[in-house]
Amino acid sequence: MLHARQVKYPFGRERPITIILLGPPGAGKGTQCDLLSNALRIPAISSGDLLRANIRAGTAIGKRANEIMKEGALVQNELICEMISDRVKAEDCSFGYILDGIPRTEAQAKFVESLSPKSNLGETISPVILRLELDDETILRRLSGRRICPMCSLSYNIETNPPKVEGLCDKDGLSLETREDDRQEVCRRRLDAYHRTIEAIIGFYQKRHRVEVINANRPAKELARDLIETIWATMQNRPCLV
Ligand code: AP5
Numbered sequence: 001m002l003h004a005r006q007v008k009y010p011f012g013r014e015r016p017i018t019i020i021l022l023g024p025p026g027a028g029k030g031t032q033c034d035l036l037s038n039a040l041r042i043p044a045i046s047s048g049d050l051l052r053a054n055i056r057a058g059t060a061i062g063k064r065a066n067e068i069m070k071e072g073a074l075v076q077n078e079l080i081c082e083m084i085s086d087r088v089k090a091e092d093c094s095f096g097y098i099l100d101g102i103p104r105t106e107a108q109a110k111f112v113e114s115l116s117p118k119s120n121l122g123e124t125i126s127p128v129i130l131r132l133e134l135d136d137e138t139i140l141r142r143l144s145g146r147r148i149c150p151m152c153s154l155s156y157n158i159e160t161n162p163p164k165v166e167g168l169c170d171k172d173g174l175s176l177e178t179r180e181d182d183r184q185e186v187c188r189r190r191l192d193a194y195h196r197t198i199e200a201i202i203g204f205y206q207k208r209h210r211v212e213v214i215n216a217n218r219p220a221k222e223l224a225r226d227l228i229e230t231i232w233a234t235m236q237n238r239p240c241l242v
Contacts, residue, residue: 015125016117017042017096019231020103022201023132025190026139026146027216028223030155032132033100035224040231043092046100049153050083051075072181072189074197077107088115105197109204126209128234130227131202132216136191143187147176161220210234214242 019036021029033044051069054062061083065075084102087093096117103109116124145158149169156163156176163170181190205211212230216223226242233240 016094017231017235018116018125018127019096019098020112020127020129020205021098021100021132022130022198023216024134024136024139024194024198025187026143027132027134028142028220029100029132031220032224032227033098035220036098036227036231039224039228040096040098042096042098043090044098044100045084045087045093045102047075047080047084047102047104048100050087054083069181070186072186072193074104074193077105077111080104080108081111084111085115103201104193106200106204109201113208126234128231129205129209129211130230131211131213133213134216138217139191140184140187143182144184146179146182148179149174150177212240 017040019040019042021033021036023029030044030046030048033046037044051062051065055066055069056062061079064079068075080102084099088097099112103112112127113124116127119125141159142157145160147156147158147163147167148154149156149172151172151174152169154169154171155161156169163176165173167176168174169176181187202211212234214223214226214230229242230240
């Protein structure tokens with residue numbers, strides 16, 4: 001089990017960390033972001049969660065995003081950038097943050113780059129870029145097994161992370177639900193969108209920063225430990241040993 005106090009900050013808190021977690025739908029970005037957020041004590045920002053919160057609240061952004069998300073297509077860049085730029089202004093982001101699901105296009109990558117903190121000399125402090133890799137077959141199995149609590153949004157998996165009582169949230173006891181965009185045909189469209197756009201994003205980052213590729217096909221806690229080691233290695237500009 002990871003614990004925040006076991007994590008040693010190589011550069012202390014005075015240096016903010018931006019972590020960008022890239023990967024296909026279902027690779028475990030949300031699961032890893034929660035583990036990393038607890039360990040590093042910086043917030044995880046998920047564009048998908050922010051969009052779903054906007055839909056539930058009936059905001060203008062939510063109304064524009066709803067139908068697009070049901071189809072498994074990408075929401076317009078300007079809506080994503082507006083949402084993220086508001087979120088990163090919050091006080092809890094002052095030591096850094098972990099981005100989950102952003103960027104999804106090169107335009108979003110440029111926008112995220114513009115948010116990067118600067119050193120005293122005015123140079124961009126490099127973000128840590130982590131790319132999770134997982135094969136499509138495993139992704140589709142994970143997504144078809146995902147169940148979500150409608151109240152607290154806790155995420156389960158009927159195969160790999162089942163609730164204590166079948167079909168019910170451990171925390172609220174409410175009936176778990178399937179995400180509307182986890183239907184197989186929508187998952188395939190989401191995967192297509194990922195495969196269409198990811199290389200341009202990776203190309204953008206490889207010209208500027210290190211990109212670490214990590215096999216996501218292993219238990220979540222083991223993966224989180226390796227991600228933390230990779231984050232430290234990147235921040236210290238040393239080779240990654242995992
Ligand atoms: P979003 O909510 O971001 O969905 P996604 O990227 O498709 O990712 P998921 O949440 O489906 O999966 P995940 O990688 O977080 O995996 P998780 O940890 O949940 O986006 C939804 C939609 O919003 C998009 O399709 C698009 O329309 C729109 N959108 C969002 N951001 C956008 C942007 N920037 N630009 C434009 N449009 C945007 O895990 C999945 C399952 O696997 C769970 O059941 C979990 O328990 C299980 N699991 C996790 N890790 C493991 C493991 N190590 N071993 C076994 N099982 C595991």
